[in-house]
Amino acid sequence: MVLALRGSEVVDQPHVDYGGHGGNFLCWNGEIWKHNEHPVHGNDTKHIFPHLCDATSSDAERAHISTHAAVVQAIRSIKGPFAFVFWDEANSHLYFGRDCLGRRSLLCKSDETSLQISSVSDGSEGWFELDANQVYVCELSPRYSEVATSRSNLLGDLPVSVSAYEIFHGESEVSLNKIIPSQTPQEYSVTHQATANLEHQLRKSMKLRVPRKLPDTDKYRPPPGSSAVAVLFSGGLDCTILARLIHEYLPSDQAVDLVNVAFENPRVQSASAHSLATLNNDTHDKPRSAYESCPDRITARSSVTELREICSSRSWNLVEIDVPYSETESHSAEVKSLIKPHNTEMDLSIAYALYFASRGFGSVRSSETGELEAYTSPARVLFSGLGADELFGGYGRHATAYSRAGHQGLMEELQLDMSRLGKRNLGRDDRVISHWGREARYPYLDEDFVRFSTRLPIWEKCGFGFAQDERYGQDLEPGKLALRLLARNLGLEKAAREKKRAIQFGARTARMEPGKGRKAKGTDVVE
Numbered sequence: 001m002v003l004a005l006r007g008s009e010v011v012d013q014p015h016v017d018y019g020g021h022g023g024n025f026l027c028w029n030g031e032i033w034k035h036n037e038h039p040v041h042g043n044d045t046k047h048i049f050p051h052l053c054d055a056t057s058s059d060a061e062r063a064h065i066s067t068h069a070a071v072v073q074a075i076r077s078i079k080g081p082f083a084f085v086f087w088d089e090a091n092s093h094l095y096f097g098r099d100c101l102g103r104r105s106l107l108c109k110s111d112e113t114s115l116q117i118s119s120v121s122d123g124s125e126g127w128f129e130l131d132a133n134q135v136y137v138c139e140l141s142p143r144y145s146e147v148a149t150s151r152s153n154l155l156g157d158l159p160v161s162v163s164a165y166e167i168f169h170g171e172s173e174v175s176l177n178k179i180i181p182s183q184t185p186q187e188y189s190v191t192h193q194a195t196a197n198l199e200h201q202l203r204k205s206m207k208l209r210v211p212r213k214l215p216d217t218d219k220y221r222p223p224p225g226s227s228a229v230a231v232l233f234s235g236g237l238d239c240t241i242l243a244r245l246i247h248e249y250l251p252s253d254q255a256v257d258l259v260n261v262a263f264e265n266p267r268v269q270s271a272s273a274h275s276l277a278t279l280n281n282d283t284h285d286k287p288r289s290a291y292e293s294c295p296d297r298i299t300a301r302s303s304v305t306e307l308r309e310i311c312s313s314r315s316w317n318l319v320e321i322d323v324p325y326s327e328t329e330s331h332s333a334e335v336k337s338l339i340k341p342h343n344t345e346m347d348l349s350i351a352y353a354l355y356f357a358s359r360g361f362g363s364v365r366s367s368e369t370g371e372l373e374a375y376t377s378p379a380r381v382l383f384s385g386l387g388a389d390e391l392f393g394g395y396g397r398h399a400t401a402y403s404r405a406g407h408q409g410l411m412e413e414l415q416l417d418m419s420r421l422g423k424r425n426l427g428r429d430d431r432v433i434s435h436w437g438r439e440a441r442y443p444y445l446d447e448d449f450v451r452f453s454t455r456l457p458i459w460e461k462c463g464f465g466f467a468q469d470e471r472y473g474q475d476l477e478p479g480k481l482a483l484r485l486l487a488r489n490l491g492l493e494k495a496a497r498e499k500k501r502a503i504q505f506g507a508r509t510a511r512m513e514p515g516k517g518r519k520a521k522g523t524d525v526v527e
Helices: 044-055 058-062 067-076 142-150 192-209 237-249 266-277 295-310 325-339 345-359 388-392 396-419 426-434 447-454 481-489
Strands: 025-030 082-088 093-098 107-110 115-118 134-139 161-166 229-232 256-263 316-323 361-365 372-376 381-383 439-441
Touching (some): 044 067, 067 082, 067 093, 067 161, 192 237, 192 481, 229 237, 229 345, 237 381, 237 388, 256 295, 316 325, 316 345, 316 372, 325 426, 388 396, 388 481, 426 439
Parallel strands (some): 229 256, 229 381, 256 316, 381 439
Antiparallel strands (some): 134 161, 361 372
């Protein structure tokens, strides 16, 4: 199955050249936003395939560069999320890998007789996630057999040689500005100009990623007036900024789906019922529904109201996805299979939220009657605010690091986040979201935006220990202060004040099973 989002035609996978390049083939999953710093339009697979073929041709060798180096160079010239497998027929080389931030899934399983590479596992044991920022080369030609016996194999006990090449060397792409402020931090602050620069860079990322319309091919005909994009929408700071900027680049006659999930959590419901039972009988308080009391549902309602006031010409669909516990249970085996080889309680709780959100089955309120009506989002693109917390100090642990060790401790925590960004869980999220034929896009993880953000001095990102101008941000939380000021500039006053809340707590997917109390840990392995 191919998820076609760009270009005027669907390109079959694997893409095979039976002509001039004699049997080379490419399996490609991703988006090329820029190639050699130029924006790319049209189909990504057709665009990159001839460049990979040229890299493995005799012309590359005549240019005094090895085919391996030429392939890595071709991959290095791409900006965007991807995972790929490329077969070089002439040299019997198999190339495969993921982008520098690991935004697309690529798994591997090997033994003495076989090598399996796939976006998803088959549920069996032995699969592992390939490292991001690597191009792996499996040399299957007989002329490499002697080398293979003397080289340690990166992928297990394969009787062939496998080597790996970094796409970007070391941490050059995510190296943090480590300047520590002087002893007078009140002299430092997020200025109007710094906020303007931030908005400019984020707008460039958004402009590349907002599709002008849904793909229209012989195999897929979108209904008239359908939403081209959706936002994974908690109503929090990061996703509301994205929704506000989508408005700037999407044609005004297209709606935007704001997808919000809320779960029935037996543990939370039991605690709420017990709390209500202890109230004074004279209060006559009525319990709120399991879904309407979810923190993310409450903030989503607040933020969509703000968006409708600011961008009144746009139709904003708040897609309310209510998930009964029985439905969570019925899909549990499927979700556990998708997240493999990840297998912790935290993995599962986050995956539940992404799984049902990306399915897109929910309800929207009729603009005429105000009643809820069944709705399935047609959007194939889902925007996510992931990455903002890592770049701008939005997690609680950033505040803790500052309180314990000042700006030095905060800097070390931010550097840790950046160094492991490509090793986190983006592959897991890709497997869950793409299961429903949708694609996640991460504007905050655009390579140029990441480079811009990491080079900012710390006082232009967050406000820990800095005295903001009393007219410009003094009343806002220090975590992600630059983004909060950007939200305020965009008219999102409520969103600018929203506190950080992890998805598993906002949607209430954490510790759902009855009997799993507060002693359960996110690192516990699921059965």
